[in-house]
Amino acid sequence: MSIKQIIESIIDERKQEGKRITKKDIADYLGISGQNFTNKLARDTFSPEELSKIAEKLECELVFKGKVKEYKINY
Numbered sequence: 001m002s003i004k005q006i007i008e009s010i011i012d013e014r015k016q017e018g019k020r021i022t023k024k025d026i027a028d029y030l031g032i033s034g035q036n037f038t039n040k041l042a043r044d045t046f047s048p049e050e051l052s053k054i055a056e057k058l059e060c061e062l063v064f065k066g067k068v069k070e071y072k073i074n075y
Helices: 003-016 022-031 034-043 048-057
Strands: 063-065 070-072
Touching: 003 022, 003 034, 003 063, 022 048
Parallel strands: none
Antiparallel strands: 063 070
8 A cells, every 4th residue: 555545545534533634734734835745645755754744643653563563653
């Protein structure tokens, strides 16, 4: 699953929970334009720091999950 698919799926989940989070909201949270966010989404070119902020905005955690242990990414 691409970053774009993951982000769009989580936005849809939040809508079902009654929380309205848009791509523009995420762009504003990152301090970038909506167009820049759309371009980064299409290319999957987010920095680790941006991914961490996106996860925070979407009320998620960014983790690497191994077979035994999870590693949460914090910025």
